[in-house]
Amino acid sequence: MGQRILLVEDEANILEAIGFILSRDGWEVLGHGKGETALAEIERVAPDILVLDVMLPGRSGFDILRELRGQPETASLPVLLLTAKGQARDREQAMALGANAFLTKPFSNDELVATVRSLANGSAPRAAAGDDRRGGA
Numbered sequence: 001m002g003q004r005i006l007l008v009e010d011e012a013n014i015l016e017a018i019g020f021i022l023s024r025d026g027w028e029v030l031g032h033g034k035g036e037t038a039l040a041e042i043e044r045v046a047p048d049i050l051v052l053d054v055m056l057p058g059r060s061g062f063d064i065l066r067e068l069r070g071q072p073e074t075a076s077l078p079v080l081l082l083t084a085k086g087q088a089r090d091r092e093q094a095m096a097l098g099a100n101a102f103l104t105k106p107f108s109n110d111e112l113v114a115t116v117r118s119l120a121n122g123s124a125p126r127a128a129a130g131d132d133r134r135g136g137a
Contacts, residue, residue, distance in 0.1 A: 035059030
């Protein structure tokens with residue numbers, strides 16, 4: 001695969017686990033942990049796919065996604081939004097803001113890999129349930 005993923009996640013253990021899972025699948029994974037500097041890091045890294053946590057210090061993933069979709073350079077960047085909150089309104093807000101996929105923590109390793117692969121192929125489901133809690137990050 002060899003495509004570059006930027007993972008914006010402030011919890012080090014989750015960042016490390018997701019990074020391991022995706023790098024094992026052949027992805028180049030870069031991590032970033034601060035919401036307030038995420039946009040600059042996205043611009044600097046120019047990822048093929050963005051995996052974005054909703055709850056970040058300094059700026060929410062929703063705010064970051066809103067700004068990404070408003071810029072021509074990042075309007076079509078595939079974005080997988082992650083959240084610990086599984087509420088329907090969070091999913092609805094993510095989709096309304098233009099997320100390509102949505103996973104609720106905890107999610108299975110297989111579900112994460114399948115969703116990222118789908119994003120890379122341009123065929124990701126608009127939202128993934130995140131209900132399989134076996135072996136996840």
